[in-house]
Amino acid sequence: MKPVRVGICGLGTVGGGTFNVLTRNADEIARRAGRPIVIEQIGARRDNPLCDLSSAKVTRDIFEVARNPDIDVVVELIGGYEVARQLVLEAISHGKHVVTANKALIAVHGSEIFRAAAERGVIVAFEAAVAGGIPVIKSLREGLGANRIQWLAGIINGTGNYILTHMRDEGRTFEDVLAEAQALGYAEADPTFDIEGIDAAHKLTILASIAFGVPLQFDKTYTEGISRITSEDIEQADNLGYIIKHLGIARRTDGGVELRVHPTLIPKTRLLANVHGVKNAIEVMGDAVGPTLYYGAGAGAEPTASAVVADILDVARDIATEHNYRTPYLAFIGIDDDQDRLPILPMERIVSAYYLRLSAVDRPGVLARVAMILAEQEISIESLIQKEAKSGDLATIIMLTHAVREANMNAAILSLEALDDIAGPVTRIRVENLDEQ
Numbered sequence: 001m002k003p004v005r006v007g008i009c010g011l012g013t014v015g016g017g018t019f020n021v022l023t024r025n026a027d028e029i030a031r032r033a034g035r036p037i038v039i040e041q042i043g044a045r046r047d048n049p050l051c052d053l054s055s056a057k058v059t060r061d062i063f064e065v066a067r068n069p070d071i072d073v074v075v076e077l078i079g080g081y082e083v084a085r086q087l088v089l090e091a092i093s094h095g096k097h098v099v100t101a102n103k104a105l106i107a108v109h110g111s112e113i114f115r116a117a118a119e120r121g122v123i124v125a126f127e128a129a130v131a132g133g134i135p136v137i138k139s140l141r142e143g144l145g146a147n148r149i150q151w152l153a154g155i156i157n158g159t160g161n162y163i164l165t166h167m168r169d170e171g172r173t174f175e176d177v178l179a180e181a182q183a184l185g186y187a188e189a190d191p192t193f194d195i196e197g198i199d200a201a202h203k204l205t206i207l208a209s210i211a212f213g214v215p216l217q218f219d220k221t222y223t224e225g226i227s228r229i230t231s232e233d234i235e236q237a238d239n240l241g242y243i244i245k246h247l248g249i250a251r252r253t254d255g256g257v258e259l260r261v262h263p264t265l266i267p268k269t270r271l272l273a274n275v276h277g278v279k280n281a282i283e284v285m286g287d288a289v290g291p292t293l294y295y296g297a298g299a300g301a302e303p304t305a306s307a308v309v310a311d312i313l314d315v316a317r318d319i320a321t322e323h324n325y326r327t328p329y330l331a332f333i334g335i336d337d338d339q340d341r342l343p344i345l346p347m348e349r350i351v352s353a354y355y356l357r358l359s360a361v362d363r364p365g366v367l368a369r370v371a372m373i374l375a376e377q378e379i380s381i382e383s384l385i386q387k388e389a390k391s392g393d394l395a396t397i398i399m400l401t402h403a404v405r406e407a408n409m410n411a412a413i414l415s416l417e418a419l420d421d422i423a424g425p426v427t428r429i430r431v432e433n434l435d436e437q
């Protein structure tokens with residue numbers, strides 16, 4: 001059987017892992033693909049010391065790989081937006097299938113890329129782009145194909161989860177744990193993408209597109225990072241039975257789709273609350289199957305390579321198929337129905353429960369005034385703790401509320417902050433209550 005010839009562009013963490021997995025497991029992979037998969041050429045600025053390149057053909061020009069007539073599949077692992085976009089479009093225009101781990105590229109330029117691929121009859125596969133080694137794209141596209149997806153919620157950034165876990169368990173500083181995550185190859189080239197939720201928003205955009213058949217709309221995804229989470233909030237959440245995680249939530253409602261990434265209190269009893277370190281997990285609720293959970297390593301050289309190579313395998317199996325009959329990689333391609341027009345909801349229209357932390361002057365009537373403001377906005381309190389201030393005359397009030405529209409909560413917070421009794425800004429963290437809605 002004719003081999004499938006692969007060109008790898010970018011030989012960093014994921015590129016190196018992909019080279020090593022493809023080389024080490026070549027026999028097994030060939031049996032599964034029904035034909036050998038060979039690395040025909042590598043485009044890299046520099047060699048990777050973790051790879052034995054003694055019999056590899058290496059070029060410093062990645063575009064040479066995209067144009068190489070002896071290559072069937074171009075694997076884009078350079079990251080970033082513009083050069084990656086040009087490289088992928090160049091490969092497609094030369095009739096090559098593409099495998100990429102680049103969520104930024106898919107979330108922002110995906111529509112253009114998938115259209116070009118559909119016109120040329122080639123595949124663009126991106127399993128590694130979301131939650132690293134976890135086959136969540138495959139699960140959504142194939143395994144859950146019968147379902148109307150109601151919501152999905154996931155810890156989809158390994159670096160952020162690694163930081164939250166080690167800060168909480170070992171009391172280490174944010175900077176210290178981030179440096180470790182970078183050294184382990186988990187972080188993006190610009191780690192603010194991880195910390196500020198941009199990377200998770202890229203991934204959520206992709207998941208929502210597949211789950212709900214809506215176009216990729218990264219710019220409409222609400223994005224809030226973890227850099228303002230304090231150890232006090234982590235401790236208070238803990239006392240109340242919750243763990244704070246950085247969650248991406250996509251939920252279908254009658255009015256549209258909620259698409260949001262933010263720190264979230266999750267009850268400790270939920271499986272998602274027990275996903276630690278670089279591990280990711282995505283819970284998907286389908287109307288037929290009910291809740292399902294996908295768990296595994298969300299970043300790292302070989303876990304991510306596992307997904308890259310699985311996509312190469314898929315391409316190898318698919319190569320003989322007439323392209324008009326392929327399952328589109330994003331659900332919306334070729335579909336023009338109502339789902340295409342489901343809007344992404346502005347944040348004011350999402351519904352969530354909340355954790356609030358306030359510093360209040362410790363004097364009679366304060367709680368009544370706080371309760372009045374919440375009542376005016378139809379916010380019902382689920383539990384309330386008031387703690388003596390360590391010094392001075394301030395008390396800390398911690399509240400959990402029932403679910404309410406974000407617009408009502410915004411209005412309540414404005415009124416609370418305007419009270420003379422309340423010192424400083426009100427801390428608000430959303431609480432995961434998808435099962436109750």
Ligand SMILES: NC(=O)c1ccc[n+]([C@@H]2O[C@H](COP(=O)([O-])OP(=O)(O)OC[C@H]3O[C@@H](n4cnc5c(N)ncnc54)[C@H](O)[C@@H]3O)[C@@H](O)[C@H]2O)c1
Pocket residue numbers: 009010011012013014015043044045046060062077078079080083101102103104128129132185186187188189298299300301304
């Ligand atoms: N690291 C992870 O755990 C992980 C997991 C999932 C997805 N990803 C994605 O995989 C991609 C690669 O990430 P990485 O962690 O391997 O990054 P990396 O920085 O380790 O590797 C990128 C490599 O590409 C090379 N490169 C960049 N531009 C080039 C050019 N024009 N010509 C030649 N070489 C070029 C760089 O020199 C570098 O070696 C990114 O899109 C990232 O978001 C990474």
Ligand SMILES: N[C@@H](CCO)C(=O)O
Pocket residue numbers: 129130131132156157158159160186187188194199298299300
């Ligand atoms: N920087 C990303 C890599 C995996 O996509 C993360 O930490 O999750």
Ligand code: NA
Pocket residue numbers: 127128129130131132133134135136137307
């Ligand atoms: Na994946």
